[in-house]
Amino acid sequence: MSVAAEDRSDVRVRAVTRAANEDHFDSISLVEQRSGGTLALSVDNEIDSVLLGSPPSMDLDVAVPSDLRVADVKTDTGDVEIEGTSGALNLETDTGDGVVRSVEGAVDATTETGDLTIRSSTSVSGVETETGDAEIDVAALDGDARLETETGDVDAALAASLDARVVVRTETGDVTSGGLDFSDLESGEHRLEGTLGEGSNELTIETETGDVTLSGL
16 A cells, blocks of 8 residues: 655545455445545455465555645555655554655554555654564654564664653664664663653664664754
8 A cells, every 4th residue: 555645736636456256256346435534445355265266455556645644554465655645653564564755744653464664754753563673764743752672673864953861771682883872871782771852752673583773863
């Protein structure tokens, strides 16, 4: 799935269906629901699994006006790319990678199996992945935030203007940092704590099996 903001006044949706036969093709459909000023798009799939081959699937390519907020994007299986949308964004995937670029709002992203990448967005409110790496630009925080992985590395680029107490912990990985002017710095093989700016917010980064790399943005 891809969602991108464009210089347009309407919402454009392109759907590509993949199915092994006509019955499978007819079992999947795009559902549109409108309530007030909200548009919800979902895929209704009557066949979740098949004995041979793959169940039917639908890929969505969505273009929205640049001033239209994209609030929630959720997928069960498949990669997601979101670029240039406005407003706070919640992204959830079960199995698939998530890539977010240039969102004008706070980003919260979760995946069970897949990598997460957040670049050039206004702020990050939370990131969580069970099996996958996270590459995150942290330009600002609206409050406390957590970046968590179970099995995966975290590569976080922090803005020099960030106002946060940074707390990093990993059980079996290494913690490295470069290009950041921390005050009150305390560090060890599996941990780091330091302050950027006044430390008004707290940014917690935790991994179970993975390394954490901090760099300047």
